[in-house]
Amino acid sequence: MKLTKEDNQLIKKAKEIIVKSRPVNLIDTGSVGAVLVTQKGNVFQGVSLGFYCGIGSxxxxxxxxNMISNGEKIIKTIVAVGYDEKTKKYEVIPPCGKCREMIHQLSKKNWNSEVIVSNSEKVKLKELLPYAWEGTIEKLGEIR
Ligand SMILES: [Zn+2]
Incomplete structure (x- = not known):
């Protein structure tokens, strides 16, 4: 799917997160900014955290x-942007396997979440996790 104007605004916001977090200057903190929009239209953001001893996320x-802290779990669109210190470039990056699985486990409705995977394309989560495990946190009655 092609990106919308709103998608490009999310990418811009993810870059801004990286810029804002740089002064913290931990081991690997701030190299990835993530932004999501919920089904209700609320925007939540986060930054990668990297500490010694492999601690981080x-x-x-x-x-x-942040989304869960505000009582929501359905993601309409999500994007992560990484910053390469060597090239000084920002790049949209697809979510890692753990993040894909986490989004899926939150709700079967997230199977249709839009994941921005490049500066020009987005796909549904189900395209990134085609043979997903059925262990979502919901019991019954949601769409697939
Ligand atoms: Zn991840």
Whole structure:
């Protein structure tokens, strides 16, 4: 699917997260900014966290945690942008396997979440996780 004007605004916002978080300057913190829009139209964001001893998490984790903290779990659109210190370039990056699985487990409705995977394309989560495990946190009655 082609990106909309709103999708491009999400990409811009994800870049801004990286810029804002740079002064914290931990091991790997701030190299990925993630932004999501919920089914209700609310926007939540997060940044990757990297500490010593392998402690850390993806930017998507933080964005999803912020969403859950506000009582929501259905994602309309999500994007992550990475920053390469060597090339000084920002690049849209698809979510890692753990993030794909986490989005899926939140709700079967997220099977149709739009995931921006490049500067020009987005796909449904079900295209990124075609043979997903059925263990969502919901019991019955949701669409697939
Ligand atoms: Zn991830």
């Amino acid at each position: 993806c930017g998507e984790y933080q964005a999803i945690g």
